[in-house]
Amino acid sequence: MSKQSSTALNPRTTSYEFLGPPGALLITLGVPITTYALYFGCSEHAGGCPPPLILDRISSALSDPAWWKGLWDTQATLMYFAWYAFCLVSWVVLPGDLVAGTTLRTGEKKQYKINAFSTFLLALGLTSGAIYRYGPESFTFLHDKFVGFITASIIMSVIQGVACYAASFRDGALLALGGNSGNYIYDFFIGRELNPFSYGSFDLKTFNELRPGLILWTLIDISMVCEQATRRGGFSQVTDSLWLVLLFQGWYVVDALYNEPGIFTQMDIATDGFGFMLAVGDLAWVPFAYCLQARYLVFSPVVLGPVATGGVVMFNLVGYYIFRTANAEKNDFRNGKNPKNLEFFTTESGSKLLTSGWWGASRHPNYFGDILMALAWSFPTGFTTPITYFYVVYFAVLLIHRQRRDDEMCEKKYGKDWKKYMELVPYRIIPYVY
Structure with a gap:
């Protein structure tokens, strides 16, 4: 592709969203911080929802090296990366139809392999089998290592954000119309390339949209049910409120996965680039912020x-x-x-x-x-x-x-x-x- 044709296909972005680079920087830092804050501001470990004397607790925690070390959990990190690998392998080995996306500016239509729902069924089947065989206490690790999993998901988000931004400078990359501003903070956040790491029917952006984070959200909810069942003496003692949250949120995930072709016309997929914004949103924010109600009901049961x-x-x-x-x-x-x-x-x-x-x-x-x-x-x-x-x-x-x-x-x-x-x-x- 010549320099002239590349410029015509990838024009410079002339307007900002999210208040431009300052807003992009604020959200880049704010999403991980808020994800942690939702846990420490509403958890049994912290002392309530919110915990008493929360400002004093925040001050003492941030000045304590042990608190910072507590954000890291090697086992949780290995588990999280194994989970991401499981989703990748499932995409490869499970059958799926090819569905055409919207027409790109190049005139092409990308073909996407869809098997998110079957990936979910496989994960749910393995989870159910483990719980049936070993009891609810065998699946409480997502509850027990919650902070470590947050950290692992943020690390994965940063890795993907940096890799996608760097890859967007290769020759022939099709950039997002809103992500080619020339400001590295803003472009890193908003997503410079439209479909980075897209090979054949695999596309990183659509893969992240429905698989690792969304399915993990349901598994976290199940882990919360298992934690309450362990504490209260079995699944028959789990509160109706927690069952409702699992049912509602689980059904929402099932609906999204079953109707996977519907995402290809959404703004996130059709026009937005893939950068840190979508990476941290899909991988960290969705599973670890959206499960707040289920997590709360573990230590504050409501009948x-x-x-x-x-x-x-x-x-x-x-x-x-x-x-x-x-x-x-x-x-x-x-x-x-x-x-x-x-x-x-x-x-x-x-x-x-x-x-x-x-x-x-x-x-x-x-x-x-x-x-x-x-x-x-x-x-x-x-x-x-x-x-x-x-x-x-x-x-x-x-x-x-x-x-x-x-x-x-x-x-x-x-x-x-x-x-x-x-x-x-x-x-x-x-x-x-x-």
């Missing part, structure tokens, strides 16, 4: 009773129904199907935008379902601490940010047609509210 359990289940089902049916409408329409005869708006470029069904109620109804499910995951923890509702607040902020990014991209793509569309569908996420 809901049948009425409250039924209410929380119904609330989650409403959120899931909105999430799944909205995504189904979108996927059908993108594939040239319209079984519900939904109305749509045709732009001057020929693109078609849904204006009825869930996509007529708001521009991102699937996000609305996501927020409702996030609340249902937190309700089982009760209302004695706001920390277990951190996920709801974080997720709402994340989805609002994604919605704004998507709207900006659509405005650039459709121009004045996007303003007409917004008049037809005025609500962004929550109908009649936002």
Whole structure:
């Protein structure tokens, strides 16, 4: 590829997200720190959720070399890297269909091998067999070595972030339109190359999106159930609240893995580069922050009773129904199907935008379902601490940010047609509210 053609294909990024390099640096440092803080700010080991005299505890911990040494666990690190290797080997040996992604700027379409769901079933089968054979106490190590696993996942994220940034400078690399600013802090964070370490049907970005972190999230929840079962005298004594959290979050993971082809049109995959942001998000943040409710219920068990359990289940089902049916409408329409005869708006470029069904109620109804499910995951923890509702607040902020990014991209793509569309569908996420 000539220098001229390379420049045309990979234009310089002229606008920043996340407040530019200062924001990128803040998030690069902040995500690992927050992941640790969610543990030390809400754990039995630290003394509560939050622990008493938390500022004094933070000060004394940070000045204690033993505390810093306690972040490292050699056994947990070896286990984590073995888990990542297991996911890689499973991708190779398990059968899977090839699915085409979106058209790249080069005019090509990458073929992806999909077998995330079968990888999950294999991991779940091995885990269930071990628990059945050796008892729940055999699978409490994810609970017991939680901090060590966080450290290992962050190390893996840094390794991948550095490797992907370095590899993006090779000749012929297709860069992300938003990751070629020339500022090494920002580009390292946001992701400079669109699909780094992509060979044949393997792609590191899509591999990380659904496998190592997402499946591990469910395994961590199972470990929390095993820890509570060990403490309380068996699985029959595990609280209804913890079973609900495992059911809700496990089903969310199953749904994502089973519908793996749906990720290829998402912003993370189609337009974003792969850098430290996605690496630490997929590998560290998702499994070790999203399990907060399950981890809390181990040391602060809550018994809901049948009425409250039924209410929380119904609330989650409403959120899931909105999430799944909205995504189904979108996927059908993108594939040239319209079984519900939904109305749509045709732009001057020929693109078609849904204006009825869930996509007529708001521009991102699937996000609305996501927020409702996030609340249902937190309700089982009760209302004695706001920390277990951190996920709801974080997720709402994340989805609002994604919605704004998507709207900006659509405005650039459709121009004045996007303003007409917004008049037809005025609500962004929550109908009649936002």
